[in-house]
Amino acid sequence: MENKTERFEKLLVKNGLKRTAPRLQVLEILSGRDSATSQPYLEQVMGKDADRVTLYRVLQAFEEKGIIHKVLDQQGTANYAICSDGCSAHEHHDEHVHFNCDNCHKIYCLDTVKIPALKVPAGFKVEHLNLIATGLCANCSDKVN
Amino acid sequence: MENKTERFEKLLVKNGLKRTAPRLQVLEILSGRDSATSQPYLEQVMGKDADRVTLYRVLQAFEEKGIIHKVLDQQGTANYAICSDGCSAHEHHDEHVHFNCDNCHKIYCLDTVKIPALKVPAGFKVEHLNLIATGLCANCSDKVN
DNA sequence: CATTTTAATGCAATTATGTTGCAAATATAA
DNA sequence: TTATATTTGCAACATAATTGCATTAAAATG
Numbered sequence: 334m335e336n337k338t339e340r341f342e343k344l345l346v347k348n349g350l351k352r353t354a355p356r357l358q359v360l361e362i363l364s365g366r367d368s369a370t371s372q373p374y375l376e377q378v379m380g381k382d383a384d385r386v387t388l389y390r391v392l393q394a395f396e397e398k399g400i401i402h403k404v405l406d407q408q409g410t411a412n413y414a415i416c417s418d419g420c421s422a423h424e425h426h427d428e429h430v431h432f433n434c435d436n437c438h439k440i441y442c443l444d445t446v447k448i449p450a451l452k453v454p455a456g457f458k459v460e461h462l463n464l465i466a467t468g469l470c471a472n473c474s475d476k477v478n
Numbered sequence: 479m480e481n482k483t484e485r486f487e488k489l490l491v492k493n494g495l496k497r498t499a500p501r502l503q504v505l506e507i508l509s510g511r512d513s514a515t516s517q518p519y520l521e522q523v524m525g526k527d528a529d530r531v532t533l534y535r536v537l538q539a540f541e542e543k544g545i546i547h548k549v550l551d552q553q554g555t556a557n558y559a560i561c562s563d564g565c566s567a568h569e570h571h572d573e574h575v576h577f578n579c580d581n582c583h584k585i586y587c588l589d590t591v592k593i594p595a596l597k598v599p600a601g602f603k604v605e606h607l608n609l610i611a612t613g614l615c616a617n618c619s620d621k622v623n
Numbered sequence: 624c625a626t627t628t629t630a631a632t633g634c635a636a637t638t639a640t641g642t643t644g645c646a647a648a649t650a651t652a653a
Numbered sequence: 654t655t656a657t658a659t660t661t662g663c664a665a666c667a668t669a670a671t672t673g674c675a676t677t678a679a680a681a682t683g
Contacts, residue, residue: 351630351679384633389670391631407608409554432602443602449594451609456616457577457588463552464596465608471601496650496659517640529662534641536660 337364348398355383359391360400360415368439369404369412369431404431404440407467412440431463434470441470482509493543500528504536505545505560513584514549514557514576549576549585552612557585579615586615 341360342352350356362378363370376388383391392413395401404412430448432441448462486505487497495501507523508515521533528536537558540546546558575593577586593607 353631353679355632385669386634386671387632394631405550405552405554409550409556411554430596430598432598432604435605443598446596446598448609449596451575451591451594451611453575453577453588453591453611454616456619457611458614458619459577459611460580460613461611463610463612464593465610466596466598466602466604466606467608468605469603471599474601474603498650498660500661530640531642531663532661539660 337361344400348400350394350398355379355387356391356395358382359388359395363401363413363415368441369414371406372411372413375413404442404465406433406438406440407465414440414442431465432470433465433467434473435467436469436473439470482506489545493545495539495543500524500532501536501540503527504533504540508546508558508560513586514559516551517556517558520558549587549610551578551583551585552610559585559587575609575611577615578610578612579618580612581614581618584615 338357338361341357341364344360345352345356358379359375362375372388372392375392376385379388392401392403392411396403396413399416401413402416404414406412430443430446432443433439434441443466448464451459451462453459483502483506486502486509489505490497490501503524504520507520517533517537520537521530524533537546537548537556541548541558544561547561549557549559551557575588575591577588578584579586588611593609596604596607598604
């Protein structure tokens with residue numbers, strides 16, 4: 334299998350972004366997690382490796398290019414996850430469900446779950462859907478029992 | 479029909495809140511709009527009639543009592559709308575769809591639209607659903623044509 | 624490989640947003 | 654009318670986000 338860092342480098346180049354340390358580090362961190370990652374967490378993990386401002390700008394650039402997508406949790410905090418392949422700057426295929434665990438507070442991207450069609454009042458034209466479910470994730474509901 | 483202000487006063491008393499000017503003003507503003515209202519907008523409209531801190535506290539108290547509910551828009555900004563009758567401090571019946579117009583940026587509560595049942599992976603237990611649709615509202619899609 | 628060009632970073636300063644403590648003012652109860 | 658309990662507004666503080674700009678680093682060029 335191809336080297337992970339190499340893959341990230343290609344991803345950056347493909348999107349016209351320079352291969353820099355903070356950017357690779359963000360991709361590294363995000364790819365190593367099974368749920369969306371909050372900005373404060375990223376900030377903490379990166380520590381003094383990168384300025385807070387740089388992190389803002391990296392995340393913003395990634396989002397614009399469709400490399401990552403942003404989910405807001407119940408508190409309005411930004412969380413980020415690497416997009417699955419379908420995404421690009423033009424089209425964010427982000428129509429999957431996000432699951433917010435009340436217990437461990439992880440945010441899962443349930444890529445497999447499709448949002449059912451929705452009947453809206455006449456005149457309304459739906460472009461995107463953003464569905465956030467809250468409750469207990471598989472891990473946590475296991476532990477409770 | 480009963481006087482609107484009287485209704486608001488009763489609503490406050492019923493929830494153990496004192497009848498004060500800022501509280502009535504907030505109810506007045508929210509009730510006069512057909513979509514959820516952002517905190518910054520409220521702040522602007524109330525101007526020097528009420529302190530910023532007071533607005534925070536009024537909104538917080540109202541939310542706790544189930545008089546209004548909060549929706550976060552795509553930017554994470556808090557928006558508020560008066561709850562329909564089903565709500566109380568104990569149970570927020572907020573499982574309806576919010577529609578975020580890309581053009582006029584209004585947030586509509588589509589009370590009539592039910593969120594369809596959702597199939598989640600084994601182990602996940604859904605407690606609440608929060609569905610935000612974006613696109614064009616009836617007004618704006620009219621104007622475009 | 625040296626040099627030029629372009630983009631990205633880090634720092635400082637600024638602005639925006641949200642919170643807390645407390646004295647003064649106001650609404651309700653007595 | 655007075656007493657009690659809330660609520661308000663101010664000031665101070667804390668946190669989060671944004672902007673401008675000089676410096677640094679990456680890629681393009683010859």
